[in-house]
Amino acid sequence: MKDKLYQKSGVVIMHLARMFMTKKKGDRIETVSEYEHELGYARGTIQNALSVLKNEGAVTLESRGHVGTYVREIDYKLVWMFTGIDFIMGAMPLPYSKLYEGFATGLYKSVATHSADLNMAYVRGASVRIQMLLKGAYDFVVISRLAAKQAIAEGLEVEIALYFGEKSYLSEHVILFADGTKKQIEDGMTIGLDPKSIDQSYITKALCEGKQVKLLEMPYNQIVHSIQSHKIDAGVWNLDEIKEKELQISYQSIANHTAFVETSEAVILTAKNNKGITNILKEMIQTDIVLDVQRKVVAYDIDPSY
CATH class of the missing domain: 3.40.190.10 (Periplasmic binding protein-like II)
Incomplete structure (x- = not known):
């Protein structure tokens, strides 16, 4: 599929794929004319790019006449393959405990079956991780639910993408x-x-x-x-x-x-202006897999790998 990104309409395909990452089932999409104005490419090129995404099964669109075109189905994993983004960058605490080692291992194993690569940085201090998230250095950060709620209460442009439950971050x-x-x-x-x-x-x-x-x-x-x-x-x-x-x-x-x-619950925090990454994280990171791997690492049933 990535070969298509190097064809004539490849750049437009990438732009549209990144826009679709912010959409969900039932959302109205822009018209071809609106995409033409926004992206600065010819109408035919945009139509060809849309056809590629539809023919590959990344999106299924439904025309509703004068009210517009809507997303009927969307496969975020397929859409992601057309974005031209090769890896996701996250950050979490230094893995100095088995719970942290297990959590990091679980994240990697959860996305292992998908095409995107996960890269984790290990950074001390939730406030530092949040600052770097807002600066665009990371696509997501792992912090406690308390820290996430405080950041949101302070008006920071962040949102919680995934919750992992009590004692997933630390025991106490x-x-x-x-x-x-x-x-x-x-x-x-x-x-x-x-x-x-x-x-x-x-x-x-x-x-x-x-x-x-x-x-x-x-x-x-x-x-x-x-x-x-x-x-x-x-x-x-x-x-x-x-x-x-x-x-x-x-x-x-x-x-x-x-x-x-x-403070004992781990959550994944994303920037509000990066809806696309929030959608793909919800697809790629399965909380049950992460927690199962974490339990096995803590119990010494498997070795940590991160």
């Missing part, structure tokens, strides 16, 4: 203490806070509300060492890493805080 956050006798945050304590981590920052501030404490900003990966060296008194951390690395450090569960449950 806990509060670490330098003093093993402590059970909760107390006045006078110094608490580690990573402003680039939406979840860690949100939970930390919630736990410190009404307390006379000092919030000391630092990268997330320095919190454990800072507690062990008594530079800070406490900090919020991912329980998965503590257990997997068998860290000798005192911690208390905060799972009874219902507001924190959303």
